Amino acid sequence: MPSRRAEELIALLDNIEVSDYKGDSSSHGDRVLIAEAARRLLARLETPFERAWRLSWINGNVHAAIQIILDLGIWEGWYSSKRREISVLELHALAREPCDLNLLRRLLRLLTVEHVIQELGEDRYGATAFSDALGQKEESVAQTILSGTHHGLDSSRNLPRFLSRTGYAEPLDPKNTSYMDLTPDRLGMFERCRADSGCQASFIGFMRGLAAYKLDWTEIYDTKILMRDFDAYGEEALLVDIGGAHAVDLERLLRRYPDLPSGKLILQDTPDVIAMATVSEKIQVMGCDFFTPQPVKGARAYFMHAILHDWDDADASRILNNVAAAMTKEYSKLLLYESVLVSKGATMYQTVADVSIMHLISAAERTEGRWRELLQAAGFRVCKIWCHPSSLESVIEAELI
Numbered sequence: 426m427p428s429r430r431a432e433e434l435i436a437l438l439d440n441i442e443v444s445d446y447k448g449d450s451s452s453h454g455d456r457v458l459i460a461e462a463a464r465r466l467l468a469r470l471e472t473p474f475e476r477a478w479r480l481s482w483i484n485g486n487v488h489a490a491i492q493i494i495l496d497l498g499i500w501e502g503w504y505s506s507k508r509r510e511i512s513v514l515e516l517h518a519l520a521r522e523p524c525d526l527n528l529l530r531r532l533l534r535l536l537t538v539e540h541v542i543q544e545l546g547e548d549r550y551g552a553t554a555f556s557d558a559l560g561q562k563e564e565s566v567a568q569t570i571l572s573g574t575h576h577g578l579d580s581s582r583n584l585p586r587f588l589s590r591t592g593y594a595e596p597l598d599p600k601n602t603s604y605m606d607l608t609p610d611r612l613g614m615f616e617r618c619r620a621d622s623g624c625q626a627s628f629i630g631f632m633r634g635l636a637a638y639k640l641d642w643t644e645i646y647d648t649k650i651l652m653r654d655f656d657a658y659g660e661e662a663l664l665v666d667i668g669g670a671h672a673v674d675l676e677r678l679l680r681r682y683p684d685l686p687s688g689k690l691i692l693q694d695t696p697d698v699i700a701m702a703t704v705s706e707k708i709q710v711m712g713c714d715f716f717t718p719q720p721v722k723g724a725r726a727y728f729m730h731a732i733l734h735d736w737d738d739a740d741a742s743r744i745l746n747n748v749a750a751a752m753t754k755e756y757s758k759l760l761l762y763e764s765v766l767v768s769k770g771a772t773m774y775q776t777v778a779d780v781s782i783m784h785l786i787s788a789a790e791r792t793e794g795r796w797r798e799l800l801q802a803a804g805f806r807v808c809k810i811w812c813h814p815s816s817l818e819s820v821i822e823a824e825l826i
């Protein structure tokens with residue numbers, strides 16, 4: 426039996442409702458801060474053994490169980506059935522491939538303790554917001570689980586082995602990454618995405634989810650600056666989203682200026698990613714390689730979100746040079762929506778992104794000083810670094826010198 430004090434605390438925690446923290450960007454900030462406090466609480470409450478066990482055994486098994494049920498099509502079938510309560514026998518009948526009933530029962534039992542699903546009785550389960558999201562196979566939650574399977578998990582697990590072989594040198598060579606050890610032909614992450622449509626879909630699905638989760642960049646950067654000198658009925662484009670993938674950032678700008686004529690917002694990415702994109706009619710799509718000359722000249726702004734952080738200074742400079750050559754001096758803006766790494770107090774997003782790009786592509790997040798150096802060397806002047814207390818990233822506004 427818990428003590429009276431413990432009972433009171435449990436009741437207090439169990440009564441926290443996420444709906445109290447939904448809504449505008451400031452309550453988004455509240456929700457994230459409260460979740461962080463809950464993680465700090467867990468770090469104090471868990472013994473070192475419990476923590477090691479969770480990191481090494483619980484997380485891996487839960488991810489595997491979710492993935493297996495995804496592969497069997499059971500999340501999708503359950504979601505389509507619109508049932509809030511369901512039995513293990515009914516879930517078993519939804520499997521697209523034969524599977525042992527008791528195998529499924531064991532996996533579901535694990536998922537109840539991690540609150541992926543609810544346990545309503547013996548062999549009876551309840552849906553959650555998370556299981557509903559897993560049931561929408563093409564959407565970003567399911568694709569994020571798949572992206573872990575295709576990209577993140579094995580590559581991070583291989584990192585200790587990779588580093589012991591390379592003498593613990595900081596991985597900075599994009600031609601030698603932990604990720605490349607995963608396939609016999611040593612494909613890099615972007616190459617593997619191009620070669621395998623499932624890997625590409627899960628990566629872009631994850632990026633779409635991440636972009637949608639992040640704060641709308643038009644709430645950080647004052648887009649009136651762009652509109653002030655922009656002739657919507659002239660020849661030039663308003664904004665080119667280079668490596669824009671899913672167009673979440675362009676759709677946000679369009680929502681702010683719904684009366685923009687067609688073709689003023691341009692989505693660029695590799696042709697295979699462009700083929701997957703579903704965008705508003707007003708957005709023009711363009712398959713192109715950012716290592717080749719930028720085809721759209723004299724746009725009001727060239728935008729890159731989480732692009733340059735994937736590349737070392739040499740490659741980032743090549744990308745920047747192609748943009749610079751297309752820009753009109755004293756008119757065009759360069760907008761980078763990127764992490765600006767702080768030397769103390771880095772956030773969960775910054776540190777996880779930094780180590781992820783380390784093992785996936787031997788890249789690294791940049792500090793403000795490193796961003797300024799990179800931009801200056803490529804012929805840009807930083808006008809302002811736009812920050813927002815609820816944002817994971819900043820908008821770096823720059824112009825040609």
Ligand SMILES: C[S@@+](CC[C@H](N)C(=O)[O-])C[C@H]1O[C@@H](n2cnc3c(N)ncnc32)[C@H](O)[C@@H]1O
Binds near residue numbers: 670698732
């Ligand atoms: C980290 S994702 C960022 C996607 C999006 N901007 C976002 O923030 O969610 C990097 C993007 O760069 C694209 N990319 C990689 N190499 C490219 C190339 N050579 N030319 C154009 N796009 C490329 C990828 O397809 C991918 O969409």
